């Protein structure tokens with residue numbers, strides 16, 4: 646069987662980490678694309694030379710030509726600019742929208758059958774715009790946010806309860822931003838819901854509220870420390886989990902920015918919800934029963950995504 650082809654659009658911090666992870670896991674041959682000349686080629690060469698040391702077999706190449714992504718099975722998009730301290734994800738809108746247009750057209754021409762995972766921020770708007778510009782089916786274009794946001798939530802919960810991260814399952818819905826909705830009721834330690842753990846005296850409501858807040862600001866906290874860019878290790882790991890579910894037809898249930906056409910009462914927007922990812926891309930949007938607080942939080946999130954789309958349409962009239 647021919648090896649799969651993974652194209653990474655954007656060879657910056659996340660792109661390079663994605664290439665390394667994909668090679669280590671031998672997901673397929675890897676093409677790193679960037680507009681910056683030399684960066685994708687240099688990273689590809691450096692990463693290729695990890696192969697003999699780490700014992701992986703993957704052809705890794707760098708390019709500035711979209712033609713080289715031809716026939717890719719999976720495309721992960723990180724092209725664009727990341728946040729600097731003091732910037733919100735929404736501040737990136739104007740610049741990254743133009744980038745999505747170029748990337749979407751490249752995908753449309755050379756890899757229309759790919760499963761596309763968008764990471765570029767502001768995520769919920771960029772994944773929508775990328776889908777519009779590429780013209781791919783909605784189930785084949787998805788945004789990476791919820792896996793990362795719930796990984797952050799799980800990390801903090803594992804620290805709080807002093808347990809292995811393997812025992813923690815956490816749930817985050819909504820937009821990838823300050824309006825995300827970490828759902829405490831569906832977050833568990835080995836199946837025990839967090840509210841029960843509070844009742845058992847393992848934590849307090851105040852401490853869990855603080856963790857929820859820290860999760861929503863999880864990306865900003867990293868930006869504040871790094872000062873020169875935004876998080877890249879955990880975002881890359883999260884997108885790889887989504888790619889693996891697609892390539893292996895694993896049918897994992899993962900929180901992703903997915904296109905909703907009626908689910909959760911939302912029509913025509915990308916919003917963070919649990920979905921099943923398998924060989925057909927997003928195979929199912931899973932609608933869970935939400936309490937009033939989560940419903941209200943999700944609505945705030947949906948309204949924020951709508952505002953971003955209105956702003957996109959104002960910038961690029963072809964989207965209107």
Ligand code: APR
Pocket residue numbers: 654655656657658659660678679680681684723724725726727728737741743744747764765766767874875876877880
């Ligand atoms: N086409 C291809 N690549 C581009 C384009 C373009 N039109 N414009 C910029 N790039 C490349 C840059 O040259 C750079 O190498 O995208 C890369 C981005 O890399 P970094 O600046 O290191 O950013 P990174 O940390 O990888 O984050 C990328 O993901 O999480 C989001 O907010 C983050 O939007 C940002 C994106």
